[in-house]
Amino acid sequence: MPRPRSLTQDRIAAAALAVIDRDGLAALSMRAVSTELGVSTMALYRYVDDRRELEGLVVELVLGGVDVSPPSEGAWQERIAVLVGRMRDHVGAHPEAVPLTMIHRHGSAGVLRWSEAVLAILAEAGLDGPERVIALRGLLSYVIGAVQLEHLGPLSGEGTAAMAGLSPAEFPHLAETAGHARLVGADEEFRGGLAMVLRGIRAGAGPFRSRGGRG
Amino acid sequence: MPRPRSLTQDRIAAAALAVIDRDGLAALSMRAVSTELGVSTMALYRYVDDRRELEGLVVELVLGGVDVSPPSEGAWQERIAVLVGRMRDHVGAHPEAVPLTMIHRHGSAGVLRWSEAVLAILAEAGLDGPERVIALRGLLSYVIGAVQLEHLGPLSGEGTAAMAGLSPAEFPHLAETAGHARLVGADEEFRGGLAMVLRGIRAGAGPFRSRGGRG
DNA sequence: AATCTTAGGCGTATGCCGTACACCTATGAG
DNA sequence: CTCATAGGTGTACGGCATACGCCTAAGATT
The missing domain is CATH 1.10.10.60 (Homeodomain-like)
Structure with missing residues (x-):
């Protein structure tokens, strides 16, 4: 009417x-x-209803666009890496929105669908019970933290600048590492960290433990 | 005067x-x-100068109190776990301040000292170059993400509630995992995830690769 | 003791913000 | 052509960070 x-x-x-x-x-x-x-x-x-809900819509717009169809090829580690990479790409396409995605991540349908896809692969890899819970949450933790480190950390360049000017006496390792850090690109860092996490997932840690694909 | x-x-x-x-x-x-x-x-x-600086002071107060003296006993994984645990405890003591610690983490002297301590142990474990950079940043990512997952995720309980009421048809693994999740305490989850990450760090991956302590 | 100098402390004002509320109006149904 | 109704809007309020200028406390100097 x-x-x-x-x-x-x-x-x-x-x-x-x-x-x-x-x-x-x-x-x-x-x-x-x-x-x-x-x-x-x-x-x-x-x-x-309010600004919160609007922010939630923005996050859903960003996260809901992630393709969660399971990759068909590769070892399970590789397939998870693809799913994680897709998530990172979508979030990274809107760096200014990163804090929002972190605040409103829970309850996002997009994240739920993504988690379901990851869980399926973990299950296929032989994980179940609490171990699968921990693997999923650990992966989520890494992704959340890495995305923030990548987009929030260097926002002002403060962190990197501060590290460059450290007294080598007080921070010997940090000063040396800062040099190496400049040689490691964001992509390499992310992939390397993810590989590290995936390597740590004990696949098939049941009574008949069998180490996963590419140790 | x-x-x-x-x-x-x-x-x-x-x-x-x-x-x-x-x-x-x-x-x-x-x-x-x-x-x-x-x-x-x-x-x-x-x-x-402004509110930002005040927030930075709060973060420094929280993070600056972390004991970064290197633990003397245990395998290197165990010693890093102690350092990580101390960080988590201090941040977790002020859950409402968690978002602040994330925003102002970079450039915090406390985080720098903590990173230095972790790097020292990683170096002792045989890591250097880009691999050490990636290990440190990966650890930081996990800690940041895990702390947020723990304190921001269940803020409203939305996430957990949403998972509980999922249609098992659309989210079979997630629905099943939600059941297991309730049995995994926050401490267990954090320690388990950390153990996973530590397991993935390749110690001494130089020309003479030697696997670390407790594989 | 009296005075001076100077930075600390405060009151006020501005321009944002989110949003409650009451009003007007365009619209499809009848 | 009329009307009920929900969509759109203008105004107003309280709260926020903070720029600006004034007042004042207190150490230094006489």
Whole structure:
């Protein structure tokens, strides 16, 4: 009967993500999103309860786009690495939104579907029970932390700059490592760390323990 | 010559942390901290440039208290686990401040000293060059992610609740795993995940590769 | 003791923010 | 053509960080 809706949650999320990508996360506000859409600020509240929900929509937009179809080829470690890589790529495409994805990650349908896909591969690799729980959560932990380290750490370059100027007397190893760190690219670091974690997953740690693929 | 200072950065940081611990991170404001100290809001600006710096002080207060003296006993994996555990304990003692520690982690002197201690052990274990960089960053990633998963994830209980009510048809593994997850305590999960990561660190992967302690 | 100098402390004001509320209006149904 | 209804909007409020300028306490100097 009444007048029809002129917006959708999808359009609102897209507008919010556009603001974030263009002007940074700090510029995200209900006012900014409404301006982006050419409507009044309060119009948004016909579609979302509050700012939190809007942020959730943005995260779902980013994380929901991850392809969770299980890779068919390669050892189980390799297949998990593909799934993890897809997640990293999608999040990394919107670096300014990274803090949001961290805050609203729980309850995201995208993350749930991703977790399901990873679990399937872990199960196939011979893990079950608490060990599979720990493997999944450990992988999630690594991904969350690594993405943040990559995108939040060097935000200001403070960390790297601070490391470069350390007194070698007080921080001998750190000073030396800072030199090597510059030679390790972000991709290499991520893949290397992931390989490390995957190597640590004990596949088939049942009564008949058999070490996984490429030890 | 003029009147002496009545506050210190330490007292301000302690007051801010008290506000956070008591009323939550959302309640942290320049006003709240100044009230806590019994001074005017603007008085704080004689000691910190802005809110960001105040948050940094809080993080330093939390992270700077971590004992980074290297444990003398045990395999290198065990000694790193002790250092990691100390970090987790300090951060976990102020769960509401966790997001702050993540945002301001870089450039924290406490984290630098901790990293130095971990690097020393990794070096002793036979790692060097890029591999040591990756091992350190991988460990940091795991710790950051795990702490967040532990303290931010279950904040609202949304995630767990959502998992419990999943359709077993669409998420067969996740639904089953949710059951096991309830049996795994937070400590067990953290230690298990850490053991997994440590297991994946290739010690002494130089020309004369020798596998580390307790494979 | 009196004064001066100077930085610490504070009150006020500005421009953001999220959002509650009441109002107006476009619209499809009848 | 009318009307009920939900969508869209304008205004207003309280809270935030913080820029600015004033007042004042207290050590240094006389």
